[in-house]
Amino acid sequence: MIVFEHVTVRYADRPILSDVDLTVPEGELCLVVGGTGVGKSTLLRAVNGLVPHFTGGRLSGRVLVDGRDTRTHPPRELADVVGFVGQDPLAGFVTDTVEEELTYSMESLGLANPVMRTRVEETLDLLGIVELRDRPLTRLSGGQQQRVAIGAALTAHPRVLVLDEPTSALDPGAAEDVLAALHRLVHDLGMTVLIAEHRLERVAQYADRVIWLPGAGAPPVAGPPGPVLAEAPVAPPVVRLGQLAGWRPVPVSVRDARRQAGDLRASLAATPVAHMTVPVTGPGAGPVLRASRVAVSYGQVQALTGVDLAVATGERVALMGRNGSGKSSLLWTVQGGGRRGGGTVTIDGVDPASLKPAKRRERAALVPQQPADLLYLDSVDAECAQADLESGRPAGTCRSIVDAISPGIEAGAHPRDLSEGQRLALALGVVLCPAPPVLLLDEPTRGLDYPAKARLAAMLHGLAADGRAIVLATHDVEFAAEYASRVVVLAAGEVVADGPARAVLTASPVFAPQVAKVLAPVEVLTVAEVARLMQERS
Amino acid sequence: MRLHPGAWWVWGLCLAAVASRTTNPLLLGLIVAVAGFVAVRCRQDTPWAGSYGVFLVFGLIVIGVRVVLHILVGGIEGPTVLFTLPRVPLPEWARSIRLGGPVTAEGLVFSICQGMQLATLLACVGAVNALANPKRLLRSLPAALYEVSVAVVVALTVAPQLVASARSVRRARILRGDAVRGARAVRMLLVPVLQDALDRSLLLAASMDARGYGRGAGVSTPARRLTGALVLAGLFGMCVGAYGLLAGDAPVLVGAPMLAVGAALGIGGLLVGSRRVHRSRYRPDPWRPVEFAVLGSGIAALAVTIVAEAVGTAQLVYASVPLTAPDLPLLPAAGVLIALLPAVFA
Numbered sequence: 001m002i003v004f005e006h007v008t009v010r011y012a013d014r015p016i017l018s019d020v021d022l023t024v025p026e027g028e029l030c031l032v033v034g035g036t037g038v039g040k041s042t043l044l045r046a047v048n049g050l051v052p053h054f055t056g057g058r059l060s061g062r063v064l065v066d067g068r069d070t071r072t073h074p075p076r077e078l079a080d081v082v083g084f085v086g087q088d089p090l091a092g093f094v095t096d097t098v099e100e101e102l103t104y105s106m107e108s109l110g111l112a113n114p115v116m117r118t119r120v121e122e123t124l125d126l127l128g129i130v131e132l133r134d135r136p137l138t139r140l141s142g143g144q145q146q147r148v149a150i151g152a153a154l155t156a157h158p159r160v161l162v163l164d165e166p167t168s169a170l171d172p173g174a175a176e177d178v179l180a181a182l183h184r185l186v187h188d189l190g191m192t193v194l195i196a197e198h199r200l201e202r203v204a205q206y207a208d209r210v211i212w213l214p215g216a217g218a219p220p221v222a223g224p225p226g227p228v229l230a231e232a233p234v235a236p237p238v239v240r241l242g243q244l245a246g247w248r249p250v251p252v253s254v255r256d257a258r259r260q261a262g263d264l265r266a267s268l269a270a271t272p273v274a275h276m277t278v279p280v281t282g283p284g285a286g287p288v289l290r291a292s293r294v295a296v297s298y299g300q301v302q303a304l305t306g307v308d309l310a311v312a313t314g315e316r317v318a319l320m321g322r323n324g325s326g327k328s329s330l331l332w333t334v335q336g337g338g339r340r341g342g343g344t345v346t347i348d349g350v351d352p353a354s355l356k357p358a359k360r361r362e363r364a365a366l367v368p369q370q371p372a373d374l375l376y377l378d379s380v381d382a383e384c385a386q387a388d389l390e391s392g393r394p395a396g397t398c399r400s401i402v403d404a405i406s407p408g409i410e411a412g413a414h415p416r417d418l419s420e421g422q423r424l425a426l427a428l429g430v431v432l433c434p435a436p437p438v439l440l441l442d443e444p445t446r447g448l449d450y451p452a453k454a455r456l457a458a459m460l461h462g463l464a465a466d467g468r469a470i471v472l473a474t475h476d477v478e479f480a481a482e483y484a485s486r487v488v489v490l491a492a493g494e495v496v497a498d499g500p501a502r503a504v505l506t507a508s509p510v511f512a513p514q515v516a517k518v519l520a521p522v523e524v525l526t527v528a529e530v531a532r533l534m535q536e537r538s
Numbered sequence: 539m540r541l542h543p544g545a546w547w548v549w550g551l552c553l554a555a556v557a558s559r560t561t562n563p564l565l566l567g568l569i570v571a572v573a574g575f576v577a578v579r580c581r582q583d584t585p586w587a588g589s590y591g592v593f594l595v596f597g598l599i600v601i602g603v604r605v606v607l608h609i610l611v612g613g614i615e616g617p618t619v620l621f622t623l624p625r626v627p628l629p630e631w632a633r634s635i636r637l638g639g640p641v642t643a644e645g646l647v648f649s650i651c652q653g654m655q656l657a658t659l660l661a662c663v664g665a666v667n668a669l670a671n672p673k674r675l676l677r678s679l680p681a682a683l684y685e686v687s688v689a690v691v692v693a694l695t696v697a698p699q700l701v702a703s704a705r706s707v708r709r710a711r712i713l714r715g716d717a718v719r720g721a722r723a724v725r726m727l728l729v730p731v732l733q734d735a736l737d738r739s740l741l742l743a744a745s746m747d748a749r750g751y752g753r754g755a756g757v758s759t760p761a762r763r764l765t766g767a768l769v770l771a772g773l774f775g776m777c778v779g780a781y782g783l784l785a786g787d788a789p790v791l792v793g794a795p796m797l798a799v800g801a802a803l804g805i806g807g808l809l810v811g812s813r814r815v816h817r818s819r820y821r822p823d824p825w826r827p828v829e830f831a832v833l834g835s836g837i838a839a840l841a842v843t844i845v846a847e848a849v850g851t852a853q854l855v856y857a858s859v860p861l862t863a864p865d866l867p868l869l870p871a872a873g874v875l876i877a878l879l880p881a882v883f884a
Contacts, residue, residue: 372733
């Protein structure tokens with residue numbers, strides 16, 4: 001269905017893909033994996049001709065989709081064969097309401113009205129969005145938007161569906177909905193699906209085949225999921241666990257792993273796990289951040305209704321919960337910049353909302369969802385110098401923080417040209433420059449691959465050990481397992497669970513990391529913990 | 539019942555045209571009342587249904603601004619001086635401009651009437667906005683104008699997104715201590731917002747391209763040129779014709795005939811151009827008898843006013859010197875009341 005013949009893509013002189021030879025047969029769900037910046041998005045966009053017709057650059061070789069050559073067929077002429085869903089569904093919406101959005105590509109194809117009517121109904125049913133038909137697109141939740149975007153691509157009845165990180169912005173429940181819909185498309189309609197994703201723990205189990213792009217000019221490796229992922233630097237925890245325990249074949253789903261895990265489970269059950277949770281007590285012992293009965297509302301919507309949170313120095317708190325459960329609101333209110341409807345917040349005994357912005361940042365640092373919002377100068381050095389100036393610290397303070405987090409960022413580089421991880425490091429340097437005791441992060445793992453997430457977790461461990469209280473909002477269960485000492489779950493503006501990470505993360509299947517699901521009832525969270533336990537035993 | 543947005547727009551624009559020909563406060567008040575009544579009776583439960591009130595408030599502001607301007611700068615004057623403001627002396631070359639000085643009742647009434655005229659125009663547009671989504675109207679434009687209508691829709695969508703992104707950048711800016719002032723502060727806000735806007739438009743364009751926007755555009759150059767020439771000539775004709783019709787004192791030939799010729803040329807251009815775009819429309823808005831009735835009631839209101847003006851019996855222009863109570867001209871008032879009909883059947 002999709003054939004790449006010696007495809008090389010270069011922007012200016014920089015090759016993104018080199019000499020890619022690939023064939024994706026009809027009816028396969030194919031997963032494209034690789035680190036950040038190896039050209040996953042470029043590969044996907046080459047399938048429907050957005051590369052190079054839309055992005056520029058040079059493409060040599062040939063891409064054939066259903067027998068059509070993308071050299072002679074621009075994206076619009078491939079619209080009836082390839083459906084494309086980008087990373088941010090909202091940014092790709094052309095119309096206002098769900099029904100109009102579903103019909104957009106059919107109108108472009110010039111289909112007859114009765115055909116359009118039936119296809120709209122089919123698609124609404126297939127994706128389970130019938131009740132959303134007349135809703136404005138901007139009022140949908142993230143998972144609903146993603147399903148509408150998929151539906152809008154499906155109504156043209158394409159043979160191939162291409163999705164770029166369809167679940168990265170979604171909470172675990174919404175991601176399940178989207179993946180279930182995709183699974184159904186592959187199995188019921190025999191559609192060929194090509195997905196790129198960082199959160200492999202969510203998708204890998206559905207894939208028929210994995211294409212690993214090693215980057216740096218190496219040819220892609222394609223094959224069955226287990227063996228390919230085991231070789232790649234990016235792999236979900238369940239694959240890593242399988243490798244560690246020496247299971248053959250390497251499992252990709254929790255189910256496969258659990259069936260092979262009997263022996264490991266039995267041997268680990270004999271070892272007490274509790275001692276691995278190091279009790280966290282800061283030098284001052286008392287909490288540095290106290291929030292009590294915090295309420296926030298936007299118009300009629302109650303974002304937070306009486307939330308209590310106390311965080312001590314050295315604690316690493318993960319705030320979890322669905323999209324829209326009030327995580328961001330809580331972070332902004334604690335920082336003092338967000339509107340507070342009621343309740344009290346103190347950091348070191350002072351209400352940050354009563355302080356001027358310049359003094360406030362000496363109390364609490366916040367990295368917003370888009371770290372790039374913080375950056376506005378045209379080089380890394382200029383940003384660092386400005387941050388030193390803003391916080392009245394000696395020159396070089398910001399740069400040294402950035403170097404400690406992510407060494408080797410080019411001084412003259414434009415912040416936009418940095419990788420996601422490097423940009424996050426720069427943003428952290430900027431906000432940590434005035435040395436505040438509290439660090440708040442809003443969804444920092446978006447767009448980070450596994451190695452980058454592991455580095456971020458290690459770095460946050462270091463910052464907490466240096467005497468900071470960290471609160472981080474995330475959907476990423478696996479990251480929370482690696483990073484958090486304590487987990488707070490929010491739902492509909494209230495705290496529904498608050499406790500040590502191990503207890504909260506193993507208590508519910510939605511928030512349980514893969515390792516915990518495989519090895520339950522043994523309460524281990526990460527592959528590293530399993531490795532340590534196995535070492536202790538031998 | 540949802541009507542074709544085009545019908546509502548013609549109805550509203552006809553009412554607005556009536557308002558633009560009169561400064562009689564009674565007649566203007568009647569138009570506002572008619573537009574408001576129809577808007578409230580016929581509107582559906584939509585996000586934009588409340589726009590009549592917004593436009594009404596906007597109209598009151600316009601009246602206020604007009605009155606304040608009159609008090610400061612003056613204009614029509616009369617014998618009844620209400621109060622006198624200190625006059626600001628201006629240099630010799632600006633002697634024709636007056637700042638301050640006596641404020642007369644006649645002048646004040648005149649400026650209120652003029653403000654009311656603008657406010658009535660706004661009220662008509664507001665009523666139409668409450669009744670029909672402007673984006674839906676764009677959807678029913680001929681295929682030849684498809685690209686234009688998409689550009690307008692995209693612009694309408696991007697504006698709220700720009701506001702949202704400016705808000706998040708401003709919040710982030712406060713996170714950095716809000717320490718930068720002056721030109722650099724503008725840059726700090728503008729650079730990320732513009733980058734965001736650019737990113738979004740590129741994403742949107744990519745998404746539209748991937749979904750078949752602009753497919754099958756294989757037209758010969760002469761055909762394209764013919765379309766362009768016809769549409770341009772048509773627009774020119776319609777502009778001149780509309781001016782003639784609204785100005786009231788232009789030669790008769792410049793009015794309706796010019797408008798008709800322009801419209802014919804424009805429609806011809808659109809028909810020729812429509813052949814090049816291969817598109818279909820989901821649930822097109824039909825033109826049923828109800829739509830034609832709404833359309834007709836608006837046109838009738840305008841026609842009666844024009845006839846009344848031609849006959850010369852109507853007091854469409856209210857003279858405030860000397861100060862007298864305005865009369866309600868019967869024929870135009872009856873005409874405006876015709877525009878109330880949609881409230882009955884739509």
